[in-house]
Structures are given as structure tokens and as C-alpha cells.
Amino acid sequence: MHCILPSPCGPLRIEATPEAITRVQFLDDEVLPVAAGSPLLAEASAQLAAYFAGRRQHFDLPLAPHGTLFQQQVWRALQEIPWNQPCSYTDIAAAIGNPRAVRAVGAANGRNPIAIIIPCHRVIGANGSLTGYAGGLARKRWLLAHEAGS
Template sequence: MATAYINTPLGSAKLEGDENGLTYVTVLETDEPESKIIPEDLEDAVYQLNEYFEGKRQNFDLLLNPEGTEFQKKVWAALLEIPFGKTISYLELSKSLGDVKAIRAVASANGKNPLWIIIPCHRVIGSDGSLTGYAGGLHRKKWLLNHESPSKQQTLF
């Protein structure tokens, strides 16, 4: 399994994968030095993530190989259908998977997403529009949603 570290506006990120695809991307709570040499199996992921953060990429075209249960993989596949710049609620996500009563299981699977940003779990919000639950921290979720917003607001400060 190849590993690389990159710097992002939200902190250091760790990537893991091999010839079968990208298995893991997460933001770290500690700063790690950026990898000087990127393993070949991770080059596309690093390139595409950098483009995303530069505002040049809205969709990823990568071979993915996340580890999880069949249910988790079903939820993660549904997350991949949420368009850039859009959000849906956990309730809407549960409905799209065919079981409104599975909302807690769907939220749990969402929280276990091993491919930060690539599988856009940050695009799922509370039914009331609140930024609920995000393993990377709500400040990062807010940043990501603002980064993807079609109407960039200017700040006064």
C-alpha cells in the first residue's frame, strides 16, 4: 500500500492506495511534511486533489477502492451522485436509498467515509440546513461547502 502526504488549505492530508485504487484519504489534525516523492499509484489522486483546492476541478476521475460493508459502499456510491455545489439532507439521502427509517445507519456510514472530499460526505447536511456531523470538523465542512458554492460571497473583514 502506497502512502503520500499533501498540504491542503484545511491541513495535511494522508492518501493511501495501490494499483487497485485509492483506499484512504483523510485530513490530519497534525501537520505532516508533504511527500517529496509521490508514489505512482497516488499521482492522479494528488494531482486531482490539488486541482480541486485550486478551484480547477469539480469532479474526480479516479479508481476508488474503499474498504467497508456492502451497506456503507451503497451509501458512499449515493454520495458520489451529489453534484458539486449542491447539498442534500440525511433524510433525503435515506429516501434515495429506499429506506427513510435507515437515517441513523446512513448517517453512520456517511461518517465512516474513508475517502475525504473524493466521496463528498461534506455535502450532506441536516434537514434544517444545519452543518451537522462531520468527522473532519464542522469548520472544514463549512470551508468545503463555501469552496464549492456557485455564488462566492465576499467578506467585509
């Protein structure tokens, strides 16, 4: 099941099983909103709308992203990045106890299926530069500025 949520960064497709959110992805084409067909999708939509309105900094949703064990480990570490506290791929590699896995962390970050809720947008280059983002650098820049209160 899924729904489409309008956002300041473009429409978001939210997918879920009856038990957990499995995907949040940006859509590049304008589409009409699709109402949430389950209580979980309705709650995810409400929490994301509150995030965009500046009223929510943390998400409280059951998540079930599909990926390898390594990707799952990286995605759990991403969820520990505090609001408005960007960090580097090196920081995440160290956090998972594998400091030499910086490139692999970058690849796992890029395959994060649950945008915003698993805040991969908070990962930047070690030199402070914006690096790739599956949703596009303009969206990443917007999300970081939103969290910084700009």
C-alpha cells in the same frame, strides 16, 4: 502506499493499492509533504490540488473504500451529490431506497474513508444546519464555502 498532500484544510494522507484509492483523511498535525510513490497517488494528488484551486468539480479515480455492503451503498449515493448541492441524510436514505435508515445513513456517512472525493461534506441536517464531520465542522464549513465560491 501513501502520500501526504498539503491543502487549505490541512495535510491530507492519501492511501492506495496499485489499483485504487482506499483512503483520504485529514491530518490534524502539520507534517511534511510526502511525494506520491505511484502514478495513481500522483493523479489523486493532482486532482485534489485542482479541486482546491477551483479547477475541478468531479473526480475520476478508481476507488476501493472498505466497508459493509450498506456503507458501500451509501458511499456510492454520496458520489452522486452534485457540486455545491448539499443534501440531507433523509435525501440519501431515500436515494438508496431505504427512507427509514436515516440514522444508519448518518453513521455510514461518518465512516466514509475517502474524504472529499466521496463528498460526505455535502450532507447537512434536514433543517440546513451543519452536522458532524469526521474532519471537523470547520473543514466542512470551508469545503462547502469553497464549492459555493465564497
